[in-house]
Amino acid sequence: MKPRQSSFWRVFGLPMGIGVLCAAGLFSALLGDGLWDAVSWLGLGVPCVLGVRGLLPRR
Template sequence: MRPRQSSFWKVFGMPLGIGLLSAGGLFAALLGDGVWDSLSWVGLGIPAAIAVWALL
């Protein structure tokens, strides 16, 4: 019987998504004020919330 093979996206999909969200939040923080501040809060808050959830 062959062992199950995991695909690239199953292994690295979530970490890649969290990294892209963090990078987008940091980039939005550099762009300006107003709506960009809100986007940066969301882009950096979601990965922080995921980390807190994982620790609990």
């Protein structure tokens, strides 16, 4: 018999990655200006784009 593979990373991998990206964006927004602003826009913009993409109807 084959050992059953854990589906933990399959289920929670992408949501955890989005959460880490969002937390990094929030943290970098607190740190300063310049490059930190760009990192915060990226870290908070990607989860927003993914959320809106999930709301759009599929073709």
